[in-house]
Amino acid sequence: MADDDVLSESDHRRLVEHGAIWVSVDCHDLPVGFLCGEEKGDDFHIWQLAVRHDLQGRCIGTALIAAARDWAVARQMAAL
Numbered sequence: 001m002a003d004d005d006v007l008s009e010s011d012h013r014r015l016v017e018h019g020a021i022w023v024s025v026d027c028h029d030l031p032v033g034f035l036c037g038e039e040k041g042d043d044f045h046i047w048q049l050a051v052r053h054d055l056q057g058r059c060i061g062t063a064l065i066a067a068a069r070d071w072a073v074a075r076q077m078a079a080l
Helices: 009-018 060-074
Strands: 020-025 031-040 043-051
Touching: 009 020, 009 031, 020 060, 031 060, 043 060
Parallel strands: none
Antiparallel strands: 020 031, 031 043
């Protein structure tokens, strides 16, 4: 997963318009991580999850996944 290509700018724009995106910010309101995905039938597919390298291992990614999970559960999605 870590070796996959990043999403293109057009893919990011499409997900901003039609998907779901969560952004984690620091105390200065600067982004430190994000998760983006979209509904695929009854499932929610995570396309990309990234956390700033120097902040990895601090549960930021875990919190982003939890937010996506809660969102999917609230919409009665079958899988994440």
